[in-house]
Amino acid sequence: MPILDFARGPMLHFALIVFVFGVLWRLVTVFLLGYRKHYSEARNSAAKSMTGAAVAVGSRSWPHPEFIPRTGFGEAVGYGYHIGLFAIVLLGTPHVEFWQNLFGFSAPYWPTLPTGFINVISVLTIGLMLIATIRRVTNPVLRRISNFDDYFSLVILYALMISGVMAVFGIGGRYEYVLAAHIISFNLLLIWYPFSKLMHAFYIFPTRFIQGYLHSRKGAAS
Amino acid sequence: MSTASQTFSNPGAVDESLSDTERVQNAMQSFATHFGANTAANLESCIHCGMCAEACHYYIATEDPKYTPILKVEPFKKAYRRESGAFAPFFKLFGFKSKITADELEQWQELLFDSCNQCGRCSLICPMGIEVAELIEIGRRGMFEAGLAPRELAERAHRQAETGQPEQSDTPYPEMLAEIGRKYDVDIPLDRDTAEVMACVPRTDLENNPSAIAAMAQVLNATGTDYTFRSDALVAENYGYYAGSRGLQRKISMRIIDQAKKIKASTVLVPECGHAYTALRWQAAELAGEPLPFRVRHVTEYLAELLEAGKLKLNKIDGESFAFHDPCQIVRKGGVTDAPRALMNAMGVNLREMPNKKGFSFCCAGGGGVNDLERAKPLRYKAQELKLNEVDSTGAKRFLTSCSDCRVAFNDAGEHFNWDKRPESLVELVAANIKE
Numbered sequence: 001m002p003i004l005d006f007a008r009g010p011m012l013h014f015a016l017i018v019f020v021f022g023v024l025w026r027l028v029t030v031f032l033l034g035y036r037k038h039y040s041e042a043r044n045s046a047a048k049s050m051t052g053a054a055v056a057v058g059s060r061s062w063p064h065p066e067f068i069p070r071t072g073f074g075e076a077v078g079y080g081y082h083i084g085l086f087a088i089v090l091l092g093t094p095h096v097e098f099w100q101n102l103f104g105f106s107a108p109y110w111p112t113l114p115t116g117f118i119n120v121i122s123v124l125t126i127g128l129m130l131i132a133t134i135r136r137v138t139n140p141v142l143r144r145i146s147n148f149d150d151y152f153s154l155v156i157l158y159a160l161m162i163s164g165v166m167a168v169f170g171i172g173g174r175y176e177y178v179l180a181a182h183i184i185s186f187n188l189l190l191i192w193y194p195f196s197k198l199m200h201a202f203y204i205f206p207t208r209f210i211q212g213y214l215h216s217r218k219g220a221a222s
Numbered sequence: 223m224s225t226a227s228q229t230f231s232n233p234g235a236v237d238e239s240l241s242d243t244e245r246v247q248n249a250m251q252s253f254a255t256h257f258g259a260n261t262a263a264n265l266e267s268c269i270h271c272g273m274c275a276e277a278c279h280y281y282i283a284t285e286d287p288k289y290t291p292i293l294k295v296e297p298f299k300k301a302y303r304r305e306s307g308a309f310a311p312f313f314k315l316f317g318f319k320s321k322i323t324a325d326e327l328e329q330w331q332e333l334l335f336d337s338c339n340q341c342g343r344c345s346l347i348c349p350m351g352i353e354v355a356e357l358i359e360i361g362r363r364g365m366f367e368a369g370l371a372p373r374e375l376a377e378r379a380h381r382q383a384e385t386g387q388p389e390q391s392d393t394p395y396p397e398m399l400a401e402i403g404r405k406y407d408v409d410i411p412l413d414r415d416t417a418e419v420m421a422c423v424p425r426t427d428l429e430n431n432p433s434a435i436a437a438m439a440q441v442l443n444a445t446g447t448d449y450t451f452r453s454d455a456l457v458a459e460n461y462g463y464y465a466g467s468r469g470l471q472r473k474i475s476m477r478i479i480d481q482a483k484k485i486k487a488s489t490v491l492v493p494e495c496g497h498a499y500t501a502l503r504w505q506a507a508e509l510a511g512e513p514l515p516f517r518v519r520h521v522t523e524y525l526a527e528l529l530e531a532g533k534l535k536l537n538k539i540d541g542e543s544f545a546f547h548d549p550c551q552i553v554r555k556g557g558v559t560d561a562p563r564a565l566m567n568a569m570g571v572n573l574r575e576m577p578n579k580k581g582f583s584f585c586c587a588g589g590g591g592v593n594d595l596e597r598a599k600p601l602r603y604k605a606q607e608l609k610l611n612e613v614d615s616t617g618a619k620r621f622l623t624s625c626s627d628c629r630v631a632f633n634d635a636g637e638h639f640n641w642d643k644r645p646e647s648l649v650e651l652v653a654a655n656i657k658e
Contacts, residue, residue, distance in 0.1 A: 029308040030266055033259040039507035041517055043557050060351050066582040067347050070276040075349065078271065141272040144287035150270050195309065200350060203267040208351030210260050218504060219557025221346055221581020 004176050007183040012102075015190035022194025027202060043219035056212025056222050057205050077131050084125030088164070092118040119168055126161050129154070149197045156192055160185035237369030237376065242324035249327055249368040250305065253298055256360045257306040264357055265302045267350040268292055274354050277347035279584050280337045283604040291344035294333040295357040297322050298364060327368050334361050334466075335372050336598035340497075341550035341585035355555070362466030371465040375591045379461035383473040386454055388425060388461045396453040398428050399435070406436035409443055414450035419524075420487040420516075421449050422458035422478065424495040424626035426593075431629065437653035438493055438521055444656045445525075445533045449491065455481035458498035459627075463505070464591030471501065472509040479506060482516050490518045494649055496551030496589055496625040503556060520552055521649055522624045526561035529568055535657035538570035545574050545618035547609070547632070547645070548583035549625035562624050562648055569655050574616035584609045586623075588631020599634075606635040613643065624648045 042049065061079070063071050089095050091113045100106055113121075133154055136142045163182035166172040193199065215222035240248070275281040275290040287293070304310060304319040313319040342355035365371050371379075378388035387395055396412060403410035411417070421442065427434045442449050455478040462471030482490050492499045503518040519527070528534035546566065552558045559580050566573055578584050587605040592598050609632075613621055621643045623629060632645040 026266070026308040030262040031259050033257060033262050033306075035259050036508070039511065039513045040504045041507070041513070056351060060349060063349075064346060064582060066578050067273075067277060070282075071273050071347065074271065074273065078349075139272065140285070141275045141281070141287040141290050142270070145270045145272055145290055145293055147270070197269055200267055200269045203263060204350055207263045207267045210263060211345065211351040211353050214260075214353070218555070219559075221554045221557075221559075 004180040004183070007180045007187065011187045012183065015187035019190040019193050023199065023202060026194050026199055030203075031206070038217070042217045044216055049213050049216040052216025052222060053209045053213035056215070057208045059222075060208045060212075074135065077128050077135070081125050081128035081132060084121050084128060087113065087121050088118055088125065115168075119165075122161065122165050122168070126158075126165065129157065129161065153192065153196050153198055156185060156189050160189055237371075237373070240369040245324045245327060245368040245370065246322055249297070249322065249364040249370075250301055252364040252367040253301040253360065254305060256363070257302060260353075261357070261360065262302065262306070264352045264354075265295075265299050266307070267352050268299075269350060271349065273347050273349060274344040274352075277343040279341075279343075279587055279605040279608050280601065283608055284601070288333065289337050291338070291354045291358065292352070294330070294338055295354070295361045297326055297330055298357060298361045301364075324368075327365065327370055330361070331365060331370050331372065334358060334365055335375070335590075336592065336595055337601060339550065339585045339587060339590040339592055341589065342555045343550070343582070343585065346554070346582065359466070363468055364466075366466035371467070372591075372595055374594045374596075375461060375465035376467070378594070379465040379467050379470040379474075382457065382459075382461045383470040386457060386477060388457065388459065391429075395423075395425070395428060395456050396451075398432075399423065399451060399456065402428075402432040402435050403439070406433065406440075408436050408439050410436075410439045411450045413453050414485065416485050417448050417450040417487055419447055419449035419489045419491050420455070420478075420482045420485060421451050421491040421521075422493055422498070423451065423456055424493050424498065425457045425459050426495075426626045426630050427493070430633075431626065431647070434494060434626065434629075434647040434650055437647060437650040440653045441525060441534070441649065441656065442491075444653075445528050447528075450485065452481040452485065458493050458495045458502070460498060460501035461591070463497060463501045464594070468509065471505070475501060475506040475509055478502065479510055479514060482514075487516050489524070490514075490516055491524055492518060492520050494521060494624050494626045494629075494647055496549040496556075496627055499556050499558075500551045520556070520558050520561070520624070522552070522561045522565060523558050525649070525652060526564045529564060534652075536565070536568045536652065537655040537657050539651075539655055541570075541572045542620060543572045543574050543616075543618040544620045544622050545576060545613045545616045546579075546648075547576075547586065547613070547621065547623040547625075547628055548580050549623060549628050550583065550585050550589065552625060553583065554581045565648060565652055566622070569651065571622075571651075574618040576612045576616055578612060584612060586625070586628035586631040588634070589625070589627050593627055593630050593634075602631070603635060603638055606631065607639070610635060610639060610641055619643075620646060622646050622648050622651060 063075055093112045093115060096110050096112050136146055163178060163185050167178045167182050172178050212222050272290060274292050278289060278291050280289040300319060301322055304313055338358050340355050340359055344354040348354060382388040399410055399412060423435050460471055460474045462474045478490060490502060492502055499520050507514045525534060587602045592602055623645050629645040636644050
């Protein structure tokens with residue numbers, strides 16, 4: 001099966017190289033830009049500010065009660081499909097095997113979820129992604145601020161998720177072709193990743209940390 | 223009523239002396255000076271979730287998506303991607319990111335100045351932790367350099383930097399201060415050679431609410447504070463900050479810093495003025511490029527210190543109910559959350575907190591120079607309705623705050639909506655209840 005061999009051979013390796021170097025480049029070009037020294041009198045000590053920063057990294061995952069009535073649904077959908085994606089990628093048996101083969105190691109303990117459970121999560125995740133997509137298209141704010149990056153990232157994610165579900169349920173033709181489509185989607189995701197908003201996975205914690213630190217330094221709300 | 227007492231022949235119009243090319247170049251140069259790691263992380267992190275809109279009083283009041291906070295920094299984001307981002311050469315080569323145009327910048331004037339108070343509520347809702355308010359501040363700086371800051375703010379900033387007064391006045395401000403002393407029969411020390419505390423006044427109170435200034439002097443006198451005002455550094459507001467001019471903001475701040483150094487003050491006292499607090503407490507040292515040899519305290523913070531030290535004793539007032547508006551710059555962005563409550567508590571104020579309080583309070587919609595923009599009034603009123611409704615929902619009979627700009631904004635809205643309350647100064651309430 002040349003297409004499958006190509007997808008999990010040279011294309012995957014190329015995609016990984018683009019991903020690794022692209023991500024590193026994006027991080028380096030941001031975090032090496034330099035930091036300003038602060039001269040104003042801090043309200044809190046550096047240690048307390050660092051603690052505030054660490055707290056913000058975690059606490060910002062949950063909206064402040066004042067905002068929940070307006071953002072609760074959007075946040076639930078967003079975090080919902082992210083949790084689904086993580087569960088599938090990190091706890092699905094085929095994916096665990098894939099990671100171990102790819103990196104050439106065998107983890108002494110790597111828990112997995114039963115296949116049936118992962119299948120349910122996959123379908124739910126696609127459902128949540130659909131809701132997120134509908135919101136992006138219909139909500140006036142989201143529609144106004146969305147760009148090519150938002151939609152193209154979603155297209156790749158859909159391709160990845162749908163081909164994965166098709167492979168699991170044996171629909172859409174010969175298994176090898178569907179699996180090849182799934183791996184090619186993954187490769188495209190890796191290649192697109194450093195150029196796109198998907199980079200938020202790497203920025204989220206440093207950005208929260210920086211804001212948490214600067215706000216704590218002033219004793220401000222965070 | 224706005225804070226403006228001076229009218230402008232062509233309000234809100236742009237500085238006509240620059241060509242379109244110069245505007246774009248100047249804006250880009252200004253943006254480029256802010257391409258540091260923190261800013262870049264903020265610009266790179268946005269996932270376009272739109273949540274910041276749900277924190278913004280302008281969006282909530284109008285439901286117009288153009289008021290989405292992160293959208294207000296779009297020219298800056300675009301400039302970053304094209305000029306400094308990781309793939310800037312690639313984007314330029316293939317034309318993926320077009321150059322900013324002068325037209326685009328002009329369109330952004332309303333978004334950056336009329337519909338943003340730099341209140342920072344959007345920064346608290348962002349799940350990525352993006353400091354949206356700071357990006358907007360940088361956006362304003364680019365607009366100023368492009369000659370696109372509203373004339374009302376830019377001209378006042380220039381005047382304040384040159385003369386110490388943002389506006390011409392028939393009576394110079396020091397004389398107005400002396401007149402307030404005479405009118406309210408309170409000793410207001412001016413231009414003493416040395417003092418432990420150097421105090422400033424809000425220009426808006428000099429003109430609109432002199433009793434608040436008299437009250438501050440009365441409390442300082444009663445507590446035996448060794449203080450003075452200085453003619454050369456009287457005004458607390460910083461129009462350079464409002465207009466987005468780093469240079470003028472620095473010049474205005476240095477006027478206060480130099481005077482405080484001259485009289486060897488150990489504390490500079492910021493009166494009831496929110497943006498003055500941000501400009502002096504957090505930004506003056508950064509602009510000076512060195513730590514300040516004195517501390518900067520908001521008047522409520524200072525009075526709470528005196529209270530704790532037992533130097534200020536207050537009478538209990540009867541059980542009349544009050545709502546308190548937390549000014550964004552002082553509380554949300556400045557961290558002075560407990561001090562006003564300590565003062566109210568000491569007076570036995572029956573405080574009825576609003577649903578969105580402390581760091582999460584809705585803005586008065588007048589700060590950040592918006593009070594000075596006549597054309598922004600209709601939009602401001604819409605945004606203010608949110609807050610007036612919140613105040614009413616507490617059932618409180620009276621309404622307190624600790625920022626003169628907020629008071630101006632609420633007074634104006636109160637008149638516009640024929641509201642049954644008017645904002646009162648917390649310091650005035652303190653002054654009226656000093657235990658002899």
